[in-house]
Structures are given as structure tokens and as C-alpha cells.
Amino acid sequence: MGVEMKTIRILIDHSIDALKRKDALALRRVSADALSEAAIEGHRELILLALVDYALSKILSKTHYSNLSGDFFTTVEQHFRDARAGEKDDTIMHLEQIEDMVIKLDKEKGNYEANLIEKAKIKKASKLYEQGFSLRRASEMTGADPVEVLSYIGTSKIHEFRGHGKNAERLRIAREVFK
Amino acid sequence: MKRIIxxxxSLISLSMNCMxxxxxxxxxxxxFIITQCVYDEIITNPRRGHHHPMGPLKFKALVDNGVLKIGRADKRKTEDILNLSNSIYYLRHKPLTIIQRGEAEALALAEKGEPxxxxxxxxxxxxxxxxDLKTLLQYRLHKGVSMNDQRAAMFQKYADGVPVIRSSELLAVAYEKGILEKYFSGEKHELLHACLWALKLRGCSLSSEDIEEYMQMVD
Structure with missing residues (x-):
């Protein structure tokens, strides 16, 4: 078993555990861990896991999903187990099934135009950008819309990194170009 | 004619603020030159989605009117820049892919002196x-990141002589030339401050300290 699949299976185990306990915070932690691994390894299954765990954490914490039937979570848990048991392609397929379930649920019960998975993509892309990956890289890895990511990161202070300021030089160059 | 790649x-930040x-x-x-990759990002791809339908239409008009021109980057130079950029930083002995083809293409298209x-x-x-980027990666990833100085130096040969400016600098120049007042009404100081904050809130990598610095620097 490759190191990557072992890591994914451990993360899926944590996801199942968090889901059974209906622990939204734990799911967000697993999502963050999956993204952290994805930043290094770049595997699609890690990104998918980060997205679905984040979206599931939101479902658990939002009041308008509070009367959701147990079947939803039972089916999600089964997909997690199947994802864990399979090889790479099966893992991706089952995580994508969870993704589809979330999108369908959000279409029926969600309050916003952007569904939970789209919001998860923006959030995770923003995190990757914060970590130092380019906007394009972050958006492509997660499938997020770069316009949405830019809008999101613009409102956050955590992306600010002044480094060695060159503002005066930049302004001088701009003046020179447009004189 | 001078060029800016x-x-x-930047184009998205400006568009989202009606600038x-x-x-x-x-x-x-x-x-104002864009690569094919940028063209696809601001026009072709968003037209397939439904969240920001006006953006691609505005950009297409700029292309059709000759305000934005399309340039072709050298493929080999693009590949070199891409490969070098994505083999400078390492984590767990694996190279970190930090940029995509679009960024590499833009840099490849820029000649020395062109911003x-x-x-x-x-x-x-x-x-x-x-x-600084290594510091950022290390700090935010909470993991040790190593840097290949040799590859960084090779990359630097492409970057040398190509300055980077942001939409904030474009805004500052437009302000100094009196262009801003043609489109937005307000007391001068208030206008500049508002526009800089608007760019920041739409993703321009400006800090609040940067904005205050600009307010001092601009005539």
C-alpha cells in the first residue's frame, strides 16, 4: 500500500468517527488535515475528502439541516467505508458520490445560490492561497472559481504578508510606464 | 508602444470594482497585453458558469475594442519558467507545485523592462x-520547507528586469492623472482611499499598512 493511500485511509477513518459522533469541529479538523496533505501530494482524493468533510461539518452545524433523516448520514458513512476499502479510483468515485449527495441536499434545502460544495471549494482554495500557493494553483486544485476566491481572500487579513515592501518602487515604475 | 502584461x-479586481x-x-x-491563458480565464471559462455573467462580457468588449491585446508567449520559455518555479521549494523531499501555466506564460511573455x-x-x-515566499510557506504549512537556491537563481534570470505592479499602482497613476474623477465622484483623498480599499477587498494583495503608505506617496 502506498504511503498516500495509507494516509487517506487514516483520514477517512477519522471522518467516519467524527460523523458518527456528529462532531462538526472534528470533521473540520480532518478537512484541514486532508488539505494540508493535498498541498504536498496533490492527489484528487485528498482534495475531495477536504471538500466533503468541510461541507458535512456545515450540514451538522446549520439549523436548517437539523431535521435531516438518519438515512443521509448512514449512506454517507457507507460511501466513506467503501472509499476506504477501495483503491484510488474507487476512493475517488465514492467521495464524489458523497459530493453529489451534498449538492443534491443543498439544492433541496439550501438557502443560497452557491451550494455547500462550491463554498467548500472557495474556502479551501483560500486556505491554499494563504499557505503560499498561487491563486491559479489554489483554484485549479480545488475547482474553485478564482473570482469567488479573490473576493473571499480580500475580506480576510490572514492573507496579508508585507514581506519586504517595494511599494514606492512599484509606484515609480508605474508612473514611468504611463508618463 | 510600451507594453504591460x-x-x-488584476483584471478581475478592477472589473469587480467597475474600474x-x-x-x-x-x-x-x-x-495592455494578455496571454491566451488569461483570455480563457476571464472570458472563455466564466461564460460556462453562471455566477459572474457580466465579467466575461466586459472583458470581451475590451478585447474587441483593442484595449486588451492578446500576445503569444514562447512555449519553451513558459515550460522552463514553470518547471523551475515548481522545483524551488521542497517539503518532505517533494517539490511543491506553487504556480500554474498561466503565471508562467505571463512572465514568459514579458520582455525586460516590461511590467x-x-x-x-x-x-x-x-x-x-x-x-520571503519560503518563509510564508513554512509559516503557513507549519512544516519545514527547503529551498533549492540553484534553481531559484536560474528562475531569477527570467524574473530579472521584469517588475511587478498591482492594480493599486494603476489606480494611483489614474488618480494622479485625474482619470479617477471622471468615473467616481468624491473628495480626492476620500476617493483614493475608497478605491484602494475596494481593490483590497476584491483580492488585491494590499495590506491596510500598504494603503496608508499609498495615501502618503500619491500626489
């Missing part, structure tokens, strides 16, 4: 101070 990040007319005005004496208009932070840091 535009990344989609694209500034480009039209400033394009009287300078060519890159780019609001996103990563390529700018890589070009201006790769050690």
Missing part, C-alpha cells in the same frame, strides 16, 4: 524575494 487577478474604464483610458499610450500587472501574491513574491 496583465494577469487575470475597467481606467484601463481604457490608460491604454491610449500603453498596450507584469499582477494582484496575486505568489509569483510576485517568487520574483521579488523567494526567501
Amino acid at each position: 496583465c494577469d487575470s487577478s 475597467l474604464p481606467l484601463i481604457t483610458e490608460l491604454s491610449q499610450n500603453v498596450d 507584469l500587472l499582477m494582484d496575486e501574491r505568489t509569483l510576485r513574491l517568487l520574483m521579488e524575494n523567494p526567501h
Whole structure:
């Protein structure tokens, strides 16, 4: 078993555990861990896991999903187990099934135009950008819309990194170009 | 005619703040060039989605009117830049892929002395101070990141002589030329401050300290 699949299976185990306990915070932690691994390894299954765990954490914490039937979570848990048991392609397929379930649920019960998975993509892309990956890289890895990511990161202070300021030089160059 | 190579990040920031007319005005004496990759990002791809339907229409008009011109980057140079950029930083002995083809293409298209208009932070840091980017990666990933100085030096040969400016600098120049007042009404100081904050809130990598610095520097 490759190191990557072992890591994914451990993360899926944590996801199942968090889901059974209906622990939204734990799911967000697993999502963050999956993204952290994805930043290094770049595997699609890690990104998918980060997205679905984040979206599931939101479902658990939002009041308008509070009367959701147990079947939803039972089916999600089964997909997690199947994802864990399979090889790479099966893992991706089952995580994508969870993704589809979330999108369908959000279409029926969600309050916003952007569904939970789209919001998860923006959030995770923003995190990757914060970590130092380019906007394009972050958006492509997660499938997020770069316009949405830019809008999101613009409102956050955590992306600010002044480094060695060159503002005066930049302004001088701009003046020179447009004189 | 002088040229400025535009990344989609700056164009999007300007578009989201209804500031694209500034480009039209400033394009009287300078060519604003985009790569095919940027064209796809701001026009082709968003047209398939439904969240920001106006953006691609505005950009297409700029292309059709000759305000934004499409340039072709050398493929080999693009590949070199891409490969070098994505083999400078390492984590767990694996290279970190930090930029995509679009960024590499923009840099490949820029000749010495031609600025890159780019609001996103990563390529700018890589070009201006790769050690700062290493610090950022290390700090945010909470893991040890190593840097291949030799490859960083090889990359720097492409970056040398290509300055990076942001939409904020474009805005400052437009302000100094009196262009801003043609499109937005307000007391001068208030106008500049509001516009800088608007760019920041739409993703231009400006800190609040940067904004205060600009307020002091601009005439």
C-alpha cells in the first residue's frame, strides 16, 4: 500500500468517527488535515475528502439541516467505508458520490445560490492561497472559481504578508510606464 | 508602444470594482497585453458558469475594442519558467507545485523592462524575494520547507528586469492623472482611499499598512 493511500485511509477513518459522533469541529479538523496533505501530494482524493468533510461539518452545524433523516448520514458513512476499502479510483468515485449527495441536499434545502460544495471549494482554495500557493494553483486544485476566491481572500487579513515592501518602487515604475 | 502584461487577478479586481474604464483610458499610450491563458480565464471559462455573467462580457468588449491585446508567449520559455518555479521549494523531499501555466506564460511573455500587472501574491513574491515566499510557506504549512537556491537563481534570470505592479499602482497613476474623477465622484483623498480599499477587498494583495503608505506617496 502506498504511503498516500495509507494516509487517506487514516483520514477517512477519522471522518467516519467524527460523523458518527456528529462532531462538526472534528470533521473540520480532518478537512484541514486532508488539505494540508493535498498541498504536498496533490492527489484528487485528498482534495475531495477536504471538500466533503468541510461541507458535512456545515450540514451538522446549520439549523436548517437539523431535521435531516438518519438515512443521509448512514449512506454517507457507507460511501466513506467503501472509499476506504477501495483503491484510488474507487476512493475517488465514492467521495464524489458523497459530493453529489451534498449538492443534491443543498439544492433541496439550501438557502443560497452557491451550494455547500462550491463554498467548500472557495474556502479551501483560500486556505491554499494563504499557505503560499498561487491563486491559479489554489483554484485549479480545488475547482474553485478564482473570482469567488479573490473576493473571499480580500475580506480576510490572514492573507496579508508585507514581506519586504517595494511599494514606492512599484509606484515609480508605474508612473514611468504611463508618463 | 510600451507594453504591460496583465494577469487575470488584476483584471478581475478592477472589473469587480467597475474600474475597467481606467484601463481604457490608460491604454491610449500603453498596450495592455494578455496571454491566451488569461483570455480563457476571464472570458472563455466564466461564460460556462453562471455566477459572474457580466465579467466575461466586459472583458470581451475590451478585447474587441483593442484595449486588451492578446500576445503569444514562447512555449519553451513558459515550460522552463514553470518547471523551475515548481522545483524551488521542497517539503518532505517533494517539490511543491506553487504556480500554474498561466503565471508562467505571463512572465514568459514579458520582455525586460516590461511590467507584469499582477494582484496575486505568489509569483510576485517568487520574483521579488523567494526567501520571503519560503518563509510564508513554512509559516503557513507549519512544516519545514527547503529551498533549492540553484534553481531559484536560474528562475531569477527570467524574473530579472521584469517588475511587478498591482492594480493599486494603476489606480494611483489614474488618480494622479485625474482619470479617477471622471468615473467616481468624491473628495480626492476620500476617493483614493475608497478605491484602494475596494481593490483590497476584491483580492488585491494590499495590506491596510500598504494603503496608508499609498495615501502618503500619491500626489
